[in-house]
Amino acid sequence: MDKPKGEFFPDALQREIKDRFHYVDHDPNGRARLFFENAGGSLRLKAAVEAVARIDAIPDCPERIHEIAVYLQDIQVAGAADVRTMLNAKGGTVYASLTASGAMFDLVRAVAENVPGDNMVTTVLEHPSSFDAMTLYAQRTGKALRVARSNPTTGGIDVEEVVGLIDQGTCLLSVMYASNISGAKIDIEAIVRRAREINPDLYVIVDAVQHAPHGLIDLQRTPVDAINIAPYKFFGCRGSGLSWLSDRAAVLPHHKLAGKKPDFWDLGSAAPWQFAVITEITNYVCWLGSQFSDSQDRRTLYACGIDRIALHERALLARLLDGTDGRAGLRAIPGVKVFLDYEDLSKRDLIVAIALDGLEHTQAVREYERRGVIVYERVASSIYSRRMLESFGLEGAVRVSPIHCHVPTDIDRFLEITREISEAFTVAEAG
Structure with missing residues (x-):
């Protein structure tokens, strides 16, 4: 797994992975949505439900x-x-x-x-x-x-x-x-x-x-x-x-x-x-592993599957932070601050904490929701966040947590929406 920026699943496999989960691209009411709040409870496998x-x-x-x-x-x-x-x-x-x-x-x-x-x-x-x-x-x-x-x-x-x-x-x-x-x-x-x-x-x-x-x-x-x-x-x-x-x-x-x-x-x-x-x-994880291994041993397949999940998520994280040609990542979008931004992605799971200039964190979460994106605020008033945030010297953050069944274009859409929100409130604040 010596891939500092990770490695995406092949396109065909990405489509098959998405099809095994509920509500990846739409909410239960059929509205288009990006669910980037998997650290609070992940998207569900259809087979598990x-x-x-x-x-x-x-x-x-x-x-x-x-x-x-x-x-x-x-x-x-x-x-x-x-x-x-x-x-x-x-x-x-x-x-x-x-x-x-x-x-x-x-x-x-x-x-x-x-x-x-x-x-x-x-x-x-x-x-x-x-x-x-x-x-x-x-x-x-x-x-x-x-x-x-x-x-x-x-x-x-x-x-x-x-x-x-x-x-x-x-x-x-x-x-x-x-x-x-x-x-x-x-x-x-x-x-x-x-x-x-x-x-x-x-x-x-x-x-x-x-x-x-x-x-x-x-x-x-x-x-x-x-x-x-x-x-x-x-x-x-x-x-x-x-x-x-x-x-x-x-x-x-x-x-x-x-x-x-x-x-x-x-x-x-x-x-x-x-x-x-x-x-x-x-x-499910063993099935993923079987796409990359001929082993018949369940633990071996499971380990391979989880390792491939980690690589795909690292690639998603790299794209989220650095963007692609022609599209800025979170590190480069004006008005966006990435907290706890450690460079070695191999030491990070797919979670990013950010802030947007001119927006209180809870307000930012609402602005994302208005545009079809679910993220979550981690603020000092919460019993689930205060001690950790204070240890980092932070008052709060917007937590962004995609998961391996998301694809590169999902990240691109999130970055575009982030840019739109940041620009809108930077202009409003300046006015």
């Missing part, structure tokens, strides 16, 4: 012995296997929850309440579900909470900043894979390796919700104790979170029915559709 309706329509309880119940059990087994395929995880426990945020609180609690230590480490860029869980359980257990600072140049967190906070008394490190404001990827592999050199018994929890749809995760290279994903940001559906726990993390005391095995985490009857959706997502 169909799987929910097909499987959830079945009334049978999967904890029975008859034929349809066994069929539902098989769906759960296949889906759990595909969570491991996504993560390249061996053994451990797959935990299905209502949300990835809820699972994060459960995971943090299990470690904080049961593992000796006098401190826990996290970063300023974490999602509130992680940061607030760490804060809550640090307070409840009397442990110090140490917070790694962000790097305003890269938009991420430096490895040294994290490992410098870890010592023999650290029981838990919680760190995200990529920022949902800057798109900066965190070097999880280096952090985990360095952290375990300092404290081999350290537990590590990773929030992969933002990064999982955009880049490869390999737990054989990054041996963590727990990691979560959210299908609604990964071409799937809301109302579902999936986590994986290592063998040692899975048996920490946690809420469960007394008669269940020590490593069992689900509470109540399972929802088989959650697992069916994971399988459809995995099927």
